[in-house]
Structures are given as structure tokens and as C-alpha cells.
Amino acid sequence: MSPALLPLVVIVPLLSAALLAVARHVEVLRRAVLLGVSAFALAFGTVLCFTSWDGVVIAHAVGLWPSGIAIPFVADMFSALMITVTALLTLLCSMFAIVSGDDRRPYFSALVLMLSAGVYGALLTGDLFNLFVFIEVMLLPSYGLIAVLGGRDRLPAGRLYVAMNLLTSTIFVAGVGLVYGTAGTVNIAELAGAAAESSAVAAAASVPLIALSVKAAVVPVHGWLTSTYPATSPALTALFSGLHTKVAVYAIYRIYAVVFDGGTAYTGLILLVLSLTMLVGVFGAVGQESMRSILVFNMVSGIGYILLGVALFGPLGLMAGIFYLVHHMIVKASLLLSTGAIEVSYGTDRLGSVSGIARTEPLIAAAFMGSALSLAGIPPFSGFVGKVAIVKAAVDEQQIAIAVVAVVVSLFSLMSVLKIWRGVFWGRAHEDEVHAVSARRPGALLTHAPRTLALPGLVLTVVTLGIGLGGQGMLVLSEQAAAGLLDVSGYIEAVIGS
């Protein structure tokens, strides 16, 4: 792919969103564009994966200004992989939203497209300030979406969400300012190794990293996420979980690898924080009584797991972390969509308020269970490969305590999803439930969740099974992505040389 085409993946959703904002009353157009653009991004990401095979990095100086002046768009295997997965999730969540009726909310499609444009831009940019801008492009639509979708808590949740993210963005941009103040540039490639060389740059560059950790919901700054995510609609929770925190995680990986050169001075402290993140997340999940709260807390624990990769660094650690990142995005979205299908159809996500679903909705049950086992790292699903790789990386680095925590956490993850399985999928099928009023289509009697609602979750479960059984494929991609973070010379060369 010609590097000059990289901005296309931002341009297309941006223009489409502008179009849909005006022509939003034409349902067919709205849906076709929403799905079509995500499919385009998926194809784009896939092509990019081929392009960046074997360590090829392509970069384009937007506006063709000299290097160091222009904002670079850079694609390597890591960003290509992330674009592919985020596009897949956007596509499936959009499908779900169309079936569940979310997309009839005003401006839904336009906002989702804008959001995805922000995500793709953030994944491609090689400039810290531009990263801030694209994160804002990603967040602004979310402010709207969270306040128009979901239950009665959506407004207080939305207020918290906006307040928290505004503060975090402020910290982030202030941090970028400090980086510019100390290093004289915000171009990531020009910053390569700067934090490893200068303690001032290190301190300054830590501020954006802290802000990104807040966005990624690392303990102790996780509470905003677990409080707000369950309050919105299932499709949106799935979309946010797949995109928002993961973009932050991506940025942490990138900045830590390039700017800090993977420094190990504070590994102990970082590992402690991540252990807490895993433990608080998983125990929080165990203590919840509704499907989505459980899954959202599990997400926090997953963030800890994913960031272990960058904390351990080294080829194995990074590969494991990136693999786990991809796995977690897919599985978490799958679980949220499967439980979301139940919530949308039966009107509740409280455990026990609806039960016996395994009998009435075998497709959803299969999708849920597959992904639940994957989340807990049970073979042959992808979670198992990720867990083995992470634990192996930890033991390799002599971090036995971390390995033990990671293993114990996976057991409690299983316990938390079994709580859902027992409360909702097993148990007696409430016969009268089937005659309950459909929550999705007010006024209509509920028969079953339509297959199209179960499908997105099921597709993702098949994907997690696929990258579990065929683990090698995704491992190779992760390995290449990790190699690009370990040896950043290709990245720097591509940016500075472009």
C-alpha cells in the first residue's frame, strides 16, 4: 500500500459521518454507510497487515512537510493489527446496534463513524499532540452516545464519564506540553529513547502515560469505568470496551517502547500496580450481581493482564501482551454482545431475573460459554494461549509472584463468568419470561432473541476459538508487532526518512 493512502482510513469515516449527520433520516443509507465504512476499515486493516509483514514500516508525512514538521502517519504490524481488530469490533457492534434498535437514536451512526475515525487516527499517528487530537475525536462522540443510550442512569453516568475524560485529556495535553518543553518535539520517532537519556524528559513523558493509564482504567483510577460502562446500552459498552481503553493501552505500549526504550527502572512498582489492577478487577467482578457489571470489572482485570506485557518487556512479554490485547478485545466484546442480546431481548441483565437461557437461546449460550472459557484462559480458546504466553514471560523474567497472581486471577475470572452462566443460562427457563413484553420493540410480545442479535457475539467466539486453535498465526503477528516495539529503528527510519 502506498503510504500516502494511510489517511484514507480516517477520511472515509469522517466524510461519511458528515454525510450521515445531514441525511440521517434515510434509514437504508444510514445503515449501509455505517456497515460499509467499517467493512472498508476492516479490509484496510487487513491489507495493512500484509503490507507490514515481516517488519515493514510505512510512514507518510501528512501534508508532505519535511520530517519533524509534518504529522506522520505510521503503520507497522502493531497498528495494522489494532486497526483490523477495532474495525471488526466496530462492524459487529454496529450490526448489533442496528438489530437492537440503538441506531435509531439521533445521530447514532454519525457519532459511531466519527468515533471510529478517531480510533484509526490515534492508532496511526506518530505525533503525541495529534494523538491527543484523535483521542478527543474518539471521545467526543462517546460523550453523546453515552448520554443518549442506556437506562435511567445514563445521565449521571454520562456526566461522570465526561468529567473524568475531560480531566484526563487535560492532564494528557499538559503532559504533551511538558514533553515539548523538555525535548523540543512531540514527534514520537524524534523522541525515541529521549526518556531513557534524560530524567527530565522521562518525568515529563510520564504525565501522558499516567493520563493514558487513567483512560485505560488502571487501578486506582478505574472506578469511573466500572461505574459508567454498565449504565449505557450493551452495544455501546461492547464498542467502548473494544476501542477506548484499548487505544489507551496501544498508546502506552507505543510510548513506553519508543520514548522510554522499555526502561526497567520502575518495573517493580509498575508490576505492583498491575497486580492490584488484576486483583481489584477480578474480585470486583466476582462481587457483582449483574451481567454487565461483572464483565466490566473483568475488563479492568484484563487491562492489568495486557499491560503486564509492556511491563515485562522483552520479546516474549511484548508478544504475549499484544496477543492478549487482541484476544481480550475480541472476547470481551463477544461476551458483552452475547449478554447484551439477552438484556436487549429480555429487558434485564440482573442475574436470576432471567434464567434458563441455555435452553431457550442455545446460540447465545454457545457464544457466551465459548468466550467465557476463553476469558478464563481455558483451552482450546485464545485466552489459554495468551495466559500461557504471559505466565511464561513472567516466569522467564523471574517474576514468579506476578505469574502466580496472573494464574490466580484467571481462576477468579472463571468464577465470575460462571456466576453469569449459573444465574442466567442455567436454571429453570421462566416460561412466563417468554411471554414478557419485548424490551427491544415496545408493545410487541417477546418470542426469542432474533438470530441476528446472537450472530455478532457468535462470530467473535468463533474468532477466539480460531486464534486459540490456530494460535500460531496470531502469535506470529504479535511477535512481529512486538519486534517493532523492541527494535524501533524501523519505525524511526520510516518516519524520519519519509
Add this chain to the structure above:
Amino acid sequence: MVLPLVLSLLILVAVAAPVLDRFVGRAAGWLLAVIFLALGAVLAVEAPRIITHDEEIEFSAPWMPAIDVLFDFRLDGTGLLFVILVLGVGALIMGYSARYFSRGKHGDYYFLMALFAAAMFGLVVADDVVLLFVFWELTTVCSFFLIGRTGHSANQPAIRTLLLTVAGGLALLGAVITMIVHIGTSRLSVILADPAWQEDPAFATTAGVLVIVAAFTKSAQFPFHYWLPDAMAASTPVSAYLHAAAMVKAGIYLLMRFSPALADNVTWNVLLIGVGLLTAIMAALFALQRHDLKELLAYSTVSQLGFLVAVIGIGTPGALAAAGVHTLAHALFKATLFMLVGVIDREVGSRDIRRLTGLRRVMPITAGLAALSALSMAGVPPLLGFISKEKLFASYLEAPGPAMVGPLVGAVAVVGAILTFAYSFRIVYGAFGGPTTQTRLREPSLVFLLPAAVSSIAGLVLGFFAGWLDPLIDRVVLDTRGTPGEIHLGLWHGVAPELYMSVVTIAVGVVLFLRREFIDRLLDRRLFPVTGVQVFERCHAAAITFGARVAELTRTFSPARHLAVPFVVLTAFGMGALLTGVRVPAFPEPVTRPIDWLLMALIAGGTVGIVLTRSRLAGLALLGVIGFVISLFFFILGAPDVGLTQLLVEVLTVVVAVLVLRRLPRSFHPTGALRKSVAAGVALLAGGAAAVGTFAFTGRREISGAGEYFLQEAEEETGGTNVVNTILVDFRALDTLGELTVLGLAGVVILAVLEVNGLMGGDRSPQAARYIGTPIGSPTGNTILARTVGRWLAPLLVLLSLYLLVRGHGEPGGGFIAALVGGAGFALAYLSASSAQAAPIRWPYVGLIAGGVGVATLVGVLGFGDGGFLRPLHADIPLFGGGYYHFSTALLFDIGVYLAVIGVTVTALNRLGVEDVPPGREAGDRRSDPDGSVAAEPDEVREPDSRYETTESLPGSGGRR
């Protein structure tokens, strides 16, 4: 090749099972049995090579080389022994299932059973530790679903079982990874042969203990034994196959497999012998307490597994031979007994020995087969169980350690065997002895009994012809101890210690049976203060309670509590950075001027004011003051564009904020002293950290390379002389595009949120009512001045903004500033209107926003003509009267910026400024349509005062849902 072939066929069979079930119903069981046997026959062809020639069948293929995981299989004698169990007993159980279940759909059952067989097969032939772990977990998962599918009451046992066995599986994972990291390969046969096991005791013990924990959970050893009786909630064929013959033997297999590496490890010996015998005796006692035949058999299995674990712990060649024989013997008699209990359950409808009596008269064949198996279990000649028990006895006497250990272990084993004898007879007598009450019962069909008959009679035949097993057991010893076993199985070994032990066992066992009522009374009490299930449930509940507490810490929608945390984290980080010491260069030139202190004082004053005031409006005004001072800073520092932008943003912020503020109470909510002091503390710390950061990290270097470039090259490169503007629309146009998108989105978000949430009703605060009827309360009268000024000033401002837009590339101005000026014009026009409805701007503001973003993006796309996105195109347009006008598409880009910002301003004014239309009038009213088409109905000219009343009399807000 044969190993992966058999494995994939088994998986294929599992997948096909539901289809088979659909066509032939429960008889699918027979088909599966035949397939299992056929696959067994395929392997049997290879068996002689393994047994007599000491070869192995091997297969290797890469699976996940990136993490050193291979698709390696290896079949040796030990593997073969377990394969016989898996496929042989599997075939019997499948055949049994065909009659056990009622007619109907059992597709999921056959799927899971066949999948389990595949997993079990994979487990015993895997030659890669990760692969072994995969199959290990797969058996656990199959077991979970097979238990859980039985019904509601089986759900919790299934979950308990799963969690416990998965926990054990995690121990195995720990062992696997320890071994891989330490030895550097995942190949099981290589790992086992590595000298590290002998040379590095710390590693050997760590890995060994982890293996033991895994095996103990799977094979139900104390203190994990309780899951097996719990799992009896599953249907009987499942219990027979998974929880008697196959799955619980996975732990035994694992221990045997690791014997070559660990048999000389003292921890290994002590743990296996100690826990094994403890489990054997304890479970046998429990078995004597039970009345439910299935539960009794479950405890019996636990007990027998204890014997096996203990004998593996002895670790001598003879001991491992005994383990091999007893594994086989146990599978035969226990599977039979389970199947027969299932038969009784089906025919009689009960499994309680207090209700069953005298069945020997009505079900003689069942009784005979059960007796045969029970005798085998009790260790009575001439059955295979007798031979294996003798081997066990002989091995226990060889226990390592001081001389007295052997006899001691032997004695304990005899006690266990006596108890085994007692409960074996208890089973047979309980069901088949005594008076016959249910005379109408009849023997079930022979087809139903056939599988049980096969395994039962096999126990008898192998008793007589035990020598047939010698080569296989020899091979097992070779695999597990590395030396040939020289095993000779047979009923008579001459007068040896184990013979005496058998005699004692049988003699005392008979006494116990005769005194059974006394024993029953003796044991009719709780032997332990708690049951395993209770302990599990308590831990489970404790975890949930703890988890709920953990979650409770952060469960609030109050932003203040969440916002404080990042501040604290940042401050802590700042302190840490200060403590560890950060080297910063000195300021290259003085950075402070006297006027700075004045401005700082103003900012500080404003901040203190905001903190102290309780009035929202005052707070807003003070914030505006700070904003103005900051823009002054910009002007003083020589950045007129930035200063102007800041200034205009402040103006518009105030306008928009006032539109919102009038809907809120006048004062902030009162807060407690504690919260105030905490907030003050956090604020001071965070502010301090920010100040220190700014002081330390800014202004301490020369102008950056990029800055230099902009100053030197901007005009040359872009044709613009206003550096700030060229950065915005040329060099970093992508940032600008993003920001104008963000701005536009803010407008769209306002529209979407208001449209859905209906927040705009009832905007007048009660205080406003005081002014009704006074001149202050009359909007028309009040706005005369503003209207008069606004009428000519507003268009002028808009014109001015267009001028600023066009000149922006060269002089202070540009899209943002221009639009803000224009926006100020619109704001003036809006504010000077007498009512919201009369506000004059009715533009399609969504179109403006979308158009802005669209124009800017499309202009960027034009750049592809010159190499890439957002590349500005230039043209020199000749002017009349000579000279050229330098045109750049950057100007068009700036128009996009302008449109988006104007769109947002108008959106905010229009949508935040109006009230929701009462619900009754919603139909046909298009005034709230964001496209801004002129209201369909004539403008309502109503007296404002009456409008207040209408609004206030509305029940709640119109659109709140």
C-alpha cells in the same frame, strides 16, 4: 500418524454424534461403542511393537512454535494402558448409554462423551506438556457440562467441580511453565529425561508439588476429595466413565508419568504415601456411612485412588507395576458397579440401600455380576482385584525411608483394605441380600446388562489368566522406572507377607460384615466438623462478599470522588520524581517580567474568588476574568492570534454557560467541612504539582527545531505570513481538522443529548417569578437597548468575521478567530431578541457543522493531487491592475473551520436557549428540528408572563423519559 488420526477421528465422532443421535436416537450409543472398539483395534495393531519391542509410536508436528508448543504425541506402555481404559471402558459405557437413557434426544450427551474420550486419549498420548495441559483442561470442561446438563440441582455441584479442578489445572500449568522455562523444551519425554530433576532439588520439588496438587485435585485426594461425591449429580454413565474409570485416573496417569523424574524425591514420596493412605482410609470410612449406592461408590473410588496414589509414592518398580494392575482392575470393577447401580436405579427407582432389599431373587444376573465385581474390589481370589491388591500390599512393604516405615505403611494399607472389604459387602448385601419385598420386579433386558457383564467377567477371566498382562505391565514399569519390571502376575505367589495381609484383610473384613449393625451405629456420626462442600461454599461466599466490598469502594456517580484520584496519583508521581531527582537545565534567559506578577496576582485572585463564592454566576464571571488575564498573557508574550482566540472563546463560553446556568440553582450545593478540607488539600497538592512541573519543564531550552523552521520557512513554504495560521491550516492541518471535528461533534452531541433526554423544560428558577409583572421581568422592554445595538452591530460583526477569515493566512485572523467573531455576532443577535422563539437565527446548523467538516476534509482530499492528504495547492491569481493574489487551498480549509465553528455556536445558542415544547404540541411542530427550518406554525406572539405560567404548570419536563 496413527495417533493424530485416532484423535481426529474421535473429535470427528464427537461432532457427528448429534447428527447420529438425530437419525438413530439413543442407539447412537451402540454406534459409538463400535467406533471406539474399531479405533482400539487400529491401535491394537501397533500394540505388539510397543509391548514386546520396547518401541514407541511417535508423531511430531508444530503447533505454536512461537511459544515452543508442539503437536507431539507418543504412545508407550503407560499410555497404552490408559488408552485401553479410555477406549475399552468408553465402548462399554457408550453401549450402556444406549439403553440407560430413555428414548429422545441426547445429542449433546453423546457429543460431550465422545469429546471427553478424545480429550482423555489426547491426554495420555500427548508428548508436549502444554498439549497435555490442553487435554487435561478439556476433560475438566467436558466433565463440567456432563454434570451440569443433568438438571437444576446439578448446577452448583458442576460449578464446584469445575472451579476446583480448574484450580488444580492451574497448578499443572504452573508446573508446565516451570519445566519449560527451566529445561528449555516443552517436550515431555525430553523433560522427564533431563538431569535437572536430580541436580536441582529446588526445581524438582517445586515442579513436583505443583504436579501433585494437579493430580490430587483431579484424582480427588484429600483435601480435594469432596468434589467426586459431589459430582455424582451427573447421570450414571457419566459417573461410570468420567468419575470412576477415566477422568479421575488422569491424576494417576500424571503421577505415573512423572515417576521417572520424581520417584526419588522425598517430598514426592512423603506427600503421595501420606495423603494417599489418609484418603484411602478416610474415604473408606465415609463409604461405610453412606446409604446412597452411588455416593458409596464415589467414596469407594476416592479410597481406591488413595491406594493408587500411595503406591506410586513408594516408587519402586514393583510399586508402579502394582499401580498399573490396580488401575486396570479398578476400572473394570468400578465401571461395572456403577453401571449396575444405574440398572437398579432404572428398574427399582431407588439407589438407597435402606430401601433396596433382596433383589437377588428378582434380578439374579444383576446380583451375580455385582457380586463378582464387589469381590474383586474387596480383593477376594480368584479375581483380578485380589491380584492387584496383593501387588499393592507387597509394594507398601517396600516403602522408602527407615526400616519401620514399610511395615507401618503396610499395616495402614491393611486397615484400608479391611474397610474396603466391609463396604464392598455392604453394597452387595444392601442391595441384593435380605428379604425380597418387591416381587414384581424383573431382570432388565440382557442388552442393558451386557456392557456390565463384559467388564465384570473380564475381572474374573483376568484373575485366572493374569499372566496375559505381564508384558504390558513390564512395559509400564520400564516407562515409569526405566528398568524392566520382571513382573509375574498370578493368583499364587507362594507364602509371602502379602498373603498374610490378604488373609488378615479377608478375615477381619468378614467379621466387620457380620458385625455390620454395630459398625453402622459406630459410624452414624459426623467424622469431620465440616464437609468439603461447606468449606468450598464458605470460601466462595467470602470471595463474593470481599469482591462486593472492593467494588463498593468506587461505586458512585459523584464525579468529585473519581476526579480526586488522578490528582492524587499525579501528585504522588510528582513527589516521587522530586525525591529521585530530576536534572533540569537552567533557564537560558530570564523568563519573568514584572508585569507577570501582576497578571499572576489577578489569576490567583480570580481563583480564590471562584473557590469562595457560592453563586454559580459569580463563579462563571470569575472564570471569565481568569480567561481574560490569560489572553493578556498571550498578548504580552507576542501571540496575538492565540490571545484573540482565547478572548473570543471566553466571550462565547460566558454566553453559552449562561444559557445553561439559568436552568440551574443559583448557588452551588452546600458541602460539608470534611469534604471541603479534603478537596482543598487535593487541590493544593495538585496545583502545586502542576506549578512545579511547569516551572521545571518549560522555558528551559532554546527554541525548538520545529519552531525555528516555522519562523524561517513558513512564508516560503506556504505563502502565508501569519505563522500561527500557517501552522493551523498548513503544517498541522490534521490537528486542526481533528479539532474542528471535535468542535462540530460537540454541537451534534448537544443536539443528540437534548433530543433524547428532554432536559430543556422548566428552565426558570423560582426566584425569577419574583420579577413577573415588573419591568425587569419583561423581556421585550428589557432588551430594547440590546436589540437596537444588536440590529446593526451583529451583521457588522459577521462581515468583520468574513474579512478576518480571508486575511488570516497573512495577518492575525483565520477560520477559528473569524468564526468566533461571527459567533459573537450571532450571540448578540440571539441575546438581543425578546424571546427564544423570536431569536432570528434559523439556519440549518447541522448542515453547517457537517458542511464544515466535509469542506475541510474534501479540501484535504484535493491534496492527493499533489501527493497526499492535506497538501495545500497554490495558485497565483493575476489581479486587475497588476500583481498576483496568492491563493492557497488552505483558505478553503479555513472556510471549513469557519463553517463548523459557526455551526456549533448557532447550535448552542438555539438548542440551549429554547425550552422543550410541551408534549401535547409535539406533533407537527418542527421548531426543534435541528435542521432549523422555519417553524411550520406561525410564530407565537404571546405575553411572556403568561408563558411563564404555562411552563411552570407543566408536570415535570416535557420530554423526560
